[in-house]
Amino acid sequence: MSELNLRAERLDAADALAPLRSRFALDDVVYLDGNSLGALPAHVPDRVADVVRREWGELRIRSWTESGWWTAPERIGDRIAPLVGAAPGQVVVGDSTSVNVFKALVGAVRLAGDDRTEILVDATTFPTDGYIAESAARLTGRTLRALTPDEVPGALGPRTAAVLLNHVDYRTGRLHDLPSLTAAIHAAGALAVWDLCHSAGALPVGLDEHGVDLAVGCTYKYLNGGPGAPAFLYVRRELQPRFDSPLPGWNSHAEPFGMSPRYAPAPGAARGRVGTPDILSMLALEAALDVWDGVDIDAVRAKSLALTDFFLECVAAYTEPGRVEPVTPAEHGRRGSQVSLRCDDAGEVMKRLIEAGVVGDFRQPDVLRFGFTPLYTTFADAERAARILGSLLR
Amino acid sequence: MSELNLRAERLDAADALAPLRSRFALDDVVYLDGNSLGALPAHVPDRVADVVRREWGELRIRSWTESGWWTAPERIGDRIAPLVGAAPGQVVVGDSTSVNVFKALVGAVRLAGDDRTEILVDATTFPTDGYIAESAARLTGRTLRALTPDEVPGALGPRTAAVLLNHVDYRTGRLHDLPSLTAAIHAAGALAVWDLCHSAGALPVGLDEHGVDLAVGCTYKYLNGGPGAPAFLYVRRELQPRFDSPLPGWNSHAEPFGMSPRYAPAPGAARGRVGTPDILSMLALEAALDVWDGVDIDAVRAKSLALTDFFLECVAAYTEPGRVEPVTPAEHGRRGSQVSLRCDDAGEVMKRLIEAGVVGDFRQPDVLRFGFTPLYTTFADAERAARILGSLLR
Numbered sequence: 001m002s003e004l005n006l007r008a009e010r011l012d013a014a015d016a017l018a019p020l021r022s023r024f025a026l027d028d029v030v031y032l033d034g035n036s037l038g039a040l041p042a043h044v045p046d047r048v049a050d051v052v053r054r055e056w057g058e059l060r061i062r063s064w065t066e067s068g069w070w071t072a073p074e075r076i077g078d079r080i081a082p083l084v085g086a087a088p089g090q091v092v093v094g095d096s097t098s099v100n101v102f103k104a105l106v107g108a109v110r111l112a113g114d115d116r117t118e119i120l121v122d123a124t125t126f127p128t129d130g131y132i133a134e135s136a137a138r139l140t141g142r143t144l145r146a147l148t149p150d151e152v153p154g155a156l157g158p159r160t161a162a163v164l165l166n167h168v169d170y171r172t173g174r175l176h177d178l179p180s181l182t183a184a185i186h187a188a189g190a191l192a193v194w195d196l197c198h199s200a201g202a203l204p205v206g207l208d209e210h211g212v213d214l215a216v217g218c219t220y221k222y223l224n225g226g227p228g229a230p231a232f233l234y235v236r237r238e239l240q241p242r243f244d245s246p247l248p249g250w251n252s253h254a255e256p257f258g259m260s261p262r263y264a265p266a267p268g269a270a271r272g273r274v275g276t277p278d279i280l281s282m283l284a285l286e287a288a289l290d291v292w293d294g295v296d297i298d299a300v301r302a303k304s305l306a307l308t309d310f311f312l313e314c315v316a317a318y319t320e321p322g323r324v325e326p327v328t329p330a331e332h333g334r335r336g337s338q339v340s341l342r343c344d345d346a347g348e349v350m351k352r353l354i355e356a357g358v359v360g361d362f363r364q365p366d367v368l369r370f371g372f373t374p375l376y377t378t379f380a381d382a383e384r385a386a387r388i389l390g391s392l393l394r
Numbered sequence: 395m396s397e398l399n400l401r402a403e404r405l406d407a408a409d410a411l412a413p414l415r416s417r418f419a420l421d422d423v424v425y426l427d428g429n430s431l432g433a434l435p436a437h438v439p440d441r442v443a444d445v446v447r448r449e450w451g452e453l454r455i456r457s458w459t460e461s462g463w464w465t466a467p468e469r470i471g472d473r474i475a476p477l478v479g480a481a482p483g484q485v486v487v488g489d490s491t492s493v494n495v496f497k498a499l500v501g502a503v504r505l506a507g508d509d510r511t512e513i514l515v516d517a518t519t520f521p522t523d524g525y526i527a528e529s530a531a532r533l534t535g536r537t538l539r540a541l542t543p544d545e546v547p548g549a550l551g552p553r554t555a556a557v558l559l560n561h562v563d564y565r566t567g568r569l570h571d572l573p574s575l576t577a578a579i580h581a582a583g584a585l586a587v588w589d590l591c592h593s594a595g596a597l598p599v600g601l602d603e604h605g606v607d608l609a610v611g612c613t614y615k616y617l618n619g620g621p622g623a624p625a626f627l628y629v630r631r632e633l634q635p636r637f638d639s640p641l642p643g644w645n646s647h648a649e650p651f652g653m654s655p656r657y658a659p660a661p662g663a664a665r666g667r668v669g670t671p672d673i674l675s676m677l678a679l680e681a682a683l684d685v686w687d688g689v690d691i692d693a694v695r696a697k698s699l700a701l702t703d704f705f706l707e708c709v710a711a712y713t714e715p716g717r718v719e720p721v722t723p724a725e726h727g728r729r730g731s732q733v734s735l736r737c738d739d740a741g742e743v744m745k746r747l748i749e750a751g752v753v754g755d756f757r758q759p760d761v762l763r764f765g766f767t768p769l770y771t772t773f774a775d776a777e778r779a780a781r782i783l784g785s786l787l788r
Contacts, residue, residue, distance in 0.1 A: 025447075025451040025452075027452070031454060033454065033455045036455050037450075037454055037455045037458075039451075039454060040446065040447075040450050040451035040454075044446065045443060045446045045447050045451070048442060048443070048446050048674070049439060049442070049443055052434065052438065052439045052442050052620070052678070053419075053434075053439050055621075056431075056434050056620055056621055057419040057433075057434035057439070058419075058421070060425060060427065060431055060433060060434075060753070061427045061430050061431045061753060061755065062753075063621065064431075064621075069621060069622075095489065095490070095493065095669075096489070096643065096668055096669025096670055096671075096672075097669050097670070098641065098643030098644065098645075098668045098669030099489065099493060099641060099643070099668055099669060102641060106533075123655065126644070126653075127644050127647070127653050127654060127655060127657075128643045128644035128645075128669060130655055130657075131642045131643065131644065131647070131657040132641070132642065132643060134642075134657065135639075135640055135641065135642055139500075139533040139534070139640060140533070146655070171653075220670070226446070226450055226673070226674055227449075227450055227457065227458075227463060227670075227672075227673035227674065228463075228670045228671045228672040228673040228674070228676070229672065229674075230672060231669070245529075246529055246533060247492065247493060247496060247526070247529065248525045248526065248528075248529055249490065249492030249493070249522045249525065249526060250492065250520070250521050250522035250525065251492075251522075253521070253525070257758065258758060259520075259521050259565075259757065259758050260521060261517065261521060261524055261540065263521075263524075263525040263528065274490055274492045274493055275489075275490025275491050275492030275493060275522060275625070276490055276491070276614070276621075276622045277490075277622045278490075278621075278622040278623065278624060278672045278674075278675040279620070279621035279622040279675070280442070280620055280621065280622070280623075280672075280674045280675045280678055281672040281673070281674045281675045282622070284446070284674055359454070359455060359456075361455065363653065364651065364652060364653050
């Protein structure tokens with residue numbers, strides 16, 4: 001047994017979060033793709049079966065009230081809120097991330113007022129944010145400028161309406177400085193919209209503490225809500241009364257069953273709703289959030305950094321120098337919960353890694369991406385993944 | 395046993411669709427609310443369990459390709475297509491009805507061109523269509539005029555960009571004349587956008603035959619897809635290359651995994667996609683559509699009319715004259731698959747009906763609404779519902 005192997009054993013033995021792994025359905029595969037699709041929490045299948053057989057099959061229409069379906073979007077939003085540092089009443093669940101980016105960005109532009117004519121967007125972002133930002137700019141008559149997060153402070157000005165940024169870059173795993181960027185955006189009088197897809201459930205976000213205006217996030221990565229589980233939208237409490245959604249569906253009406261031809265927006269987080277929520281996906285997510293009971297997000301962050309540190313150390317030890325190059329920052333303050341390695345033949349390497357029982361993913365053009373979910377990833381997983389990677393690259 | 399009771403027995407015995415009822419999980423309740431939430435097809439729970447336990451739990455990320463998750467929106471769209479008279483490749487499933495109304499209406503306005511500055515919308519429509527139409531008009535710089543479907547032909551002109559109409563009115567159950575209204579809209583050079591929420595799965599629609607431009611519809615009513623199952627969007631094949639979605643999420647990109655910062659829309663129905671589809675709800679819907687195997691929508695329509703005729707006859711026989719007033723048209727060509735009865739104390743009456751085992755619903759301010767799903771509603775259901783209603787109104 002190698003020294004790193006022994007270290008992994010000791011680290012796992014000392015890990016206070018280690019027992020959480022038993023809350024998930026896992027097997028012998030080293031699953032380092034929880035940043036794309038989180039693993040199945042073990043109790044979710046029974047809950048989904050109950051929703052289908054009893055709530056839909058037996059209670060049918062009565063479940064909208066009796067099984068709490070109608071209020072699920074806000075109720076589940078309040079379950080996510082503490083994980084992203086939000087007080088209750090500001091997060092609502094529903095629709096895809098892309099649709100929520102649209103609501104948030106058009107909403108932000110309207111809050112900024114007519115004299116602010118430019119939207120700034122992270123040029124390195126997951127593409128959908130850029131595409132949707134372009135549509136939001138076009139429909140609201142604003143211009144759109146794409147730039148790197150580092151360039152944002154220098155680009156802000158009296159014309160800036162809103163800035164859409166990713167908290168963690170999906171490709172490199174770089175963590176951006178949410179507090180200082182938000183402060184700079186506010187100093188310019190603009191609104192800060194953050195995409196938390198790769199940070200929610202992986203590290204503390206502190207939405208309220210840092211005065212973020214609007215945010216969106218994904219629930220099927222580090223929150224393990226299941227494939228295509230609905231995304232969430234955060235609108236800071238002070239902004240809610242003026243939040244003017246571009247998708248004012250009947251679920252966001254102050255009296256949805258009044259069936260009034262006049263639209264009157266609901267107060268609070270419900271204003272971010274649109275149409276009928278997809279209950280099966282939503283209640284699977286609600287059940288999945290049970291795994292967070294008693295879990296401290298700071299402890300999750302500490303383990304995440306320890307895991308990625310250890311993985312980088314193992315990669316360095318097991319891989320011939322120069323064969324891969326880490327693109328995820330070494331500095332803790334700039335690292336999310338993933339490690340991305342540049343590698344010339346990344347597509348082929350990832351294919352062989354998966355065949356060898358180590359599941360990460362490949363991102364164009366040359367990135368091997370490994371996600372670390374502290375709730376279920378072990379140090380032994382990190383060591384084994386690096387060891388197999390090293391052997392494949394020889 | 396009354397004469398109507400015997401008639402119901404004979405009608406059920408002669409009903410070629412009667413065996414389909416066994417494909418659903420039903421009980422002694424007379425369920426006449428399938429126009430709000432369709433009943434559970436009996437085989438769906440096992441399929442959902444397999445999706446959760448094996449596809450998500452065991453295959454995890456691999457299911458996006460190996461379990462056909464990625465292509466589900468178009469594949470399921472093609473299952474719905476024949477039920478609404480569409481050739482393959484024109485229907486895509488995903489997002490809520492409200493979100494799809496937004497895509498369809500903004501898309502239609504853009505197809506109509508800049509010199510067409512007015513949108514017409516059904517003033518009697520389900521409210522969300524009106525709210526979303528208002529947002530679409532505001533964001534595209536068009537004016538919006540709300541009017542009854544009967545007023546549409548007289549209001550069309552060279553400034554009309556698009557008309558959003560409901561095929562069946564959710565409150566009255568009135569079926570509007572899709573072929574002639576679509577023809578009138580086309581004669582004015584405008585685009586016809588139809589909301590099929592209360593007709594898809596209940597009666598033949600003939601989208602291709604009548605040259606409808608765009609359409610949206612719900613899958614959790616007569617298509618029994620489950621609570622909040624994703625809606626569908628139809629874009630006529632000839633219009634697809636110019637369809638310009640206001641929600642160009644990464645799922646609608648020609649090369650979604652190319653992760654290009656430049657948006658390039660996919661060809662075909664996939665252009666109507668937005669973000670990651672909610673797989674659990676979507677695959678429950680796919681399984682639910684199996685109940686349509688071998689079912690002819692014309693036979694469904696014939697039974698629907700026979701059921702609503704018989705229910706109206708029973709109501710007339712069992713209820714004191716003047717106590718309720720049918721608001722659903724008597725004429726077959728103007729009737730959907732529901733019967734709405736005006737009744738002064740409708741809210742209280744529906745409450746007592748439900749307690750007595752007859753589930754319909756109440757719509758503001760004074761409407762008792764009964765939906766008839768020919769796949770599982772029996773003539774005995776219709777007779778019993780009318781009889782209990784009559785006894786409660788005495």
